[in-house]
Amino acid sequence: MSKYFEVRWHGRGGQGTVTGAKSLAEAVQGTGKCVSAFPDYGPERRGAPVRAFDRFSDSRIRIHTPVLSPDVVMIVDTTLIGGKGLVEGAGESTIFVVNTERNAAETKELLSLTTQPVYTVPANSISYRLFKREIPNSAMMGAFARACPEVISLEALVAEAEKIFAHILAADLVGKNIEAIKCGYDEVQTA
Amino acid sequence: MPETRAITGNGAIAEAMRQIAPDVVAAFPITPSTQIIEDFAGFVADGKVDTELITVESEHSAMSACIGASAAGGRVMTATSANGLALMWEMLYVAAGMRQPILVAVVNRALSAPINIHCDHGDSMGARDAGWIQIYAENNQQAYDNMIMAPAIAGHADVRLPLMVCLDGFIISHSIETMQLEEDRQVQAFIGEHKAFHSLLDTANPSSWGALDLHDYYIEHKKAQQVAMANAKPVIEEVSERFGKEFGRRYELFESYRLDDAERVVVAINSVAGELKEVIDELRDEGEKVGLLKIRVFRPFPYAEIAAALKNSKIVTVLDRSTSMGAYGPLFVEICSSLYDANPRPMLYSRTFGLGGRELLLDDIRDLFEESKRYLNEGKIEKTSDFLNVRGG
Amino acid sequence: MSEKYGLKNWQELALGGVITDGGNAADYETGTWRTWRPLWRQESCINCLRCWVFCPEGAFVLKDGKTPAGKDRKEIKQIDYYYCRGCGLCVRECPVNKKGKKKAIEFVREET
Ligand code: SF4
Ligand code: SF4
Numbered sequence: 280m281s282k283y284f285e286v287r288w289h290g291r292g293g294q295g296t297v298t299g300a301k302s303l304a305e306a307v308q309g310t311g312k313c314v315s316a317f318p319d320y321g322p323e324r325r326g327a328p329v330r331a332f333d334r335f336s337d338s339r340i341r342i343h344t345p346v347l348s349p350d351v352v353m354i355v356d357t358t359l360i361g362g363k364g365l366v367e368g369a370g371e372s373t374i375f376v377v378n379t380e381r382n383a384a385e386t387k388e389l390l391s392l393t394t395q396p397v398y399t400v401p402a403n404s405i406s407y408r409l410f411k412r413e414i415p416n417s418a419m420m421g422a423f424a425r426a427c428p429e430v431i432s433l434e435a436l437v438a439e440a441e442k443i444f445a446h447i448l449a450a451d452l453v454g455k456n457i458e459a460i461k462c463g464y465d466e467v468q469t470a
Numbered sequence: 471m472p473e474t475r476a477i478t479g480n481g482a483i484a485e486a487m488r489q490i491a492p493d494v495v496a497a498f499p500i501t502p503s504t505q506i507i508e509d510f511a512g513f514v515a516d517g518k519v520d521t522e523l524i525t526v527e528s529e530h531s532a533m534s535a536c537i538g539a540s541a542a543g544g545r546v547m548t549a550t551s552a553n554g555l556a557l558m559w560e561m562l563y564v565a566a567g568m569r570q571p572i573l574v575a576v577v578n579r580a581l582s583a584p585i586n587i588h589c590d591h592g593d594s595m596g597a598r599d600a601g602w603i604q605i606y607a608e609n610n611q612q613a614y615d616n617m618i619m620a621p622a623i624a625g626h627a628d629v630r631l632p633l634m635v636c637l638d639g640f641i642i643s644h645s646i647e648t649m650q651l652e653e654d655r656q657v658q659a660f661i662g663e664h665k666a667f668h669s670l671l672d673t674a675n676p677s678s679w680g681a682l683d684l685h686d687y688y689i690e691h692k693k694a695q696q697v698a699m700a701n702a703k704p705v706i707e708e709v710s711e712r713f714g715k716e717f718g719r720r721y722e723l724f725e726s727y728r729l730d731d732a733e734r735v736v737v738a739i740n741s742v743a744g745e746l747k748e749v750i751d752e753l754r755d756e757g758e759k760v761g762l763l764k765i766r767v768f769r770p771f772p773y774a775e776i777a778a779a780l781k782n783s784k785i786v787t788v789l790d791r792s793t794s795m796g797a798y799g800p801l802f803v804e805i806c807s808s809l810y811d812a813n814p815r816p817m818l819y820s821r822t823f824g825l826g827g828r829e830l831l832l833d834d835i836r837d838l839f840e841e842s843k844r845y846l847n848e849g850k851i852e853k854t855s856d857f858l859n860v861r862g863g
Numbered sequence: 864m865s866e867k868y869g870l871k872n873w874q875e876l877a878l879g880g881v882i883t884d885g886g887n888a889a890d891y892e893t894g895t896w897r898t899w900r901p902l903w904r905q906e907s908c909i910n911c912l913r914c915w916v917f918c919p920e921g922a923f924v925l926k927d928g929k930t931p932a933g934k935d936r937k938e939i940k941q942i943d944y945y946y947c948r949g950c951g952l953c954v955r956e957c958p959v960n961k962k963g964k965k966k967a968i969e970f971v972r973e974e975t
Contacts, residue, residue, distance in 0.1 A: 305476045320640055343642070567880070570879070667881075668883055679882075680880075686870055687880075691879075691880055697873075
């Protein structure tokens with residue numbers, strides 16, 4: 280792991296993107312790494328594009344600046360594709376994890392990516408199946424573990440997420456979210 | 471057992487408050503400090519802390535209630551930001567003049583207008599003359615640690631002054647960071663008992679608070695406040711040292727980062743210090759003699775100690791995250807005063823940044839050090855004072 | 864300075880200006896503030912004690928007495944001019960004064 284492993288999330292206000300970034304950081308923190316996670320608060324309107332950031336490191340993280348050259352870009356809402364800033368600062372090997380029903384090759388083309396690996400996950404479908412509404416975070420976290428096993432394995436993610444969710448959710452919802460993580464992990468496509 | 475957690479700055483302050491377990495918290499919500507009181511209200515509702523939580527109708531009332539509760543002998547805390555702190559203004563001076571050791575978490579945010587919710591230090595810097603001790607924090611850990619130290623400092627018999635713990639809005643308040651929360655019992659043993667001072671509730675020994683002082687006594691009471699501030703300096707050092715022994719994290723009045731042989735120094739407050747350290751490490755690897763002096767205690771201001779720490783510097787850039795309209799930034803003014811008698815006196819200039827949350831990126835900081843290098847080589851400062859990252863130059 | 868004016872130095876002051884000697888109003892000779900003087904007339908007074916209630920300086924001194932029916936009561940004894948600051952509240956509140964004809968408290972200019 281280089282000094283900081285950096286993740287940039289793109290979502291929409293009200294979708295839980297900030298919570299997703301924070302939950303992922305908490306899970307990674309549980310594996311013994313130092314983490315930080317923070318939102319890029321603009322006007323807090325439902326539906327407005329929002330960004331959130333994660334940094335993971337083996338040593339203390341000192342910087343608080345937004346992530347400019349991400350190792351991973353998490354796109355929580357497929358309708359953001361084509362909008363500004365998604366691929367900004369991405370390097371040749373920046374990983375894209377996209378919540379979409381499209382296949383990975385098509386998504387890669389839509390994002391005009393070449394060398395960058397793209398992981399797609401139908402997180403909305405998974406979420407509707409399990410929760411009967413659109414809360415894609417847990418499936419996105421599962422997809423992240425699939426894309427970046429060197430940061431967190433599925434086993435570690437599930438173990439940590441159980442602890443994190445137990446603090447904030449009822450028991451049946453903890454179970455469903457764990458299920459969503461596993462589905463997210465399993466249903467990933469790559470290109 | 472101490473616990474390593476990824477928690478927001480606001481969450482960390484709320485945990486510190488739970489551990490301090492004040493008798494009274496009177497508060498009114500304002501972004502970005504709201505989560506502190508939200509979390510704390512949860513602790514009260516869950517019975518984790520036996521605090522009287524007073525939800526008032528304004529920040530002016532919040533501080534008024536704090537003053538009354540403190541004069542009644544309670545340990546008292548609150549949290550606020552920006553316009554909320556501004557609405558407390560009148561009562562800040564009353565709290566200080568009445569020597570009530572009230573603790574406030576100030577989550578730094580820009581003052582209106584235009585309305586802005588993001589970080590700058592205009593709020594607490596504006597309150598710098600109100601008679602409150604001000605301690606600033608770079609990150610979540612330091613905000614938490616400063617709050618744990620606050621009761622012992624503010625309530626010390628030689629001090630008895632109200633105290634603000636300042637942390638950057640959003641950048642710290644809303645970011646989760648890996649940090650260490652200490653064990654409740656150890657923290658409580660460190661803080662010690664709160665000693666009431668002529669409590670209004672002590673009916674056997676009645677007292678009056680807030681009486682009139684005219685030209686016959688007002689200035690004597692102000693002199694006493696000034697002396698208490700001077701006393702606060704060694705007390706802060708002593709409490710910080712005890713904290714270091716107890717919990718392993720050491721704090722001084724300010725932090726000297728790679729300062730000993732630094733020729734080019736930046737002086738700054740709060741979270742930007744993290745970015746500065748990052749760039750300084752890079753520049754050091756490139757052989758540049760650069761360093762940071764990070765202010766922790768702004769009131770009382772450690773003039774002599776800072777002068778000594780900067781004695782080897784050749785050029786000093788002071789970063790203010792607030793401005794005084796029609797004057798230099800408040801930190802720059804203090805650093806100038808610190809260095810007036812220095813011989814030789816380093817070159818010195820002021821840069822204002824980050825108002826209303828404007829970012830200062832790592833590249834910007836590199837540029838800043840480039841500029842100080844050029845000034846030093848040319849032996850001349852082109853602009854004594856300027857804004858960074860402002861469109862239109 | 865303190866020697867000259869009989870005032871305390873900053874070191875001698877209570878923190879935050881707290882006042883701990885309860886009842887210290889008795890230390891202040893507010894009688895020196897008076898430019899008008901209330902004169903209490905025992906013969907017209909009905910001992911309702913309104914003046915005693917309203918006087919901000921507690922200048923009315925009471926004594927034990929009896930009602931015409933022989934029950935115990937407090938009565939006005941005198942005005943303590945060491946404290947009476949001449950505010951005139953007693954003059955205004957006295958019900959005998961309000962009725963008009965007779966006055967139980969007269970208000971007169973202080974003689975110099
Ligand atoms: S004039 Fe005022 S101070 Fe004097 S006795 Fe009457 S009410 Fe009291
Ligand atoms: S108010 Fe008048 S009538 Fe009543 S006690 Fe006083 S002087 Fe007498």
